[in-house]
Amino acid sequence: MAHLSVNINKIATLRNSRGGNNPDLVKVALDCERFGAQGITVHPRPDERHIRYQDVFDLKAVIATEFNIEGNPTEQKFVELVLANKPAQVTLVPDAEGQLTSNHGWDTIKHQDYLKDIIAKFQSAGIRVSIFVDPENRMIEAAATTGTDRIELYTEAYASQYHVDKESAIKPYVEAANLATQLGLGINAGHDLDLHNLKYFSQQIPDLLEVSIGHALISDALYLGLENTIQMYLRQLN
Template sequence: MAKLSVNVNKIATLRNSRGGNVPDLIKVASDVERFGAQGITIHPRPDERHIRYQDARDLKKTVKTEFNIEGNPIQKFVDLVLEVGPTQVTLVPDAVDAITSNAGWDTVEHRSFLKDVITTFKKNGIRTSIFVDADVKMIEGAAATGTDRIELYTESYAQKYATGAHGEAVSPFTEVAKIAHSLGLGVNAGHDLSLDNIKFFKENVPYLLEVSIGHALICESLYLGLDNVINMYLNKLK
């Protein structure tokens, strides 16, 4: 079974929209774990428009499952991750003004930079993952950095799946997952995965260890309830 890590950025967005502490991010993360999720993901950005850096420090004290911090490894982010010491850090090449993640790393062009950052994290006992497109060269480039895992950027899968082209949508991910495994890399995935498309993805992408889902899961929970939705995901990931 692939693990479900719930991205709680949208809870922080809702909290920040009114000030104060409603909803309580720490309580929601604890509830998410209680409902069965096997991890909590956050993606702090420099402007702290949703997750604040302090949230990462506070969550470290309460998260009992895997704690995954995503972000662009600028120095401020690197310092935060080293201070907090999460289970996993996922490196994402976000522009400062990006609304959401929209591309994987060019692991060939940025291999030296990524290798240096990954070496620092691994020396501190933090599992590393690189956000990448479903491209064989990028998978091979990731392996050369010394990373533990990759996270497959799945927006293209979600878009094609929605048109009914299910096989065409998933086939690149099936191929690169096999290659990643053969190179000794663990395989994670995330971005635009939902209750509609997650089961087919899980059934057709081998060696899948973990999915990180936030936006769709929280939107679905508005109608169906957070406890119910988390367990619906867990059933589809079996």
């Protein structure tokens, strides 16, 4: 069964909208763990519009499950933050500054040398590395030569086409996942996965290790409650 890592960025967005500490980000993270989540994901950005850098230190001090920090390593402050906290995993995402949300994977051919260097830096600190990639074979092949431990398949294309033709939507992801497995890469996935499309995705990607889900899960929790929602997502993965 693939692990569920809950991205709590949206909780931080809600907190920041009024100032103060309501909702309490650390308490929510601990509750997510208590409700069955196998990991907590944060994606701090330079403008700290949701996750603040101090949040990362606060969370690292208490999280008992897997801690996953996402972000663009071209920001030196991000690199320093990750090395200072040594999470179980760092997921490298090629976001531009001010970008609303992640919308593409790495060009692992063009950025091959850079990725090799930064991945080695994190791994030397004992941190597992995953890199965000599109389901394209040539990008998967080049990812394997960077030295990364895992890839995270960017699943927006799958999610947007799922209700139109789920078999066509999943096909490039199956091919990419099979290739990744052959090349010795672990497979994570994330972006726009939800209660409607997650089960089919996990069934078709048998080597899937982890999904990181934030926006859809937190939105569902508004209606269904956080504990119930986490349990429902876990059942989709079981």
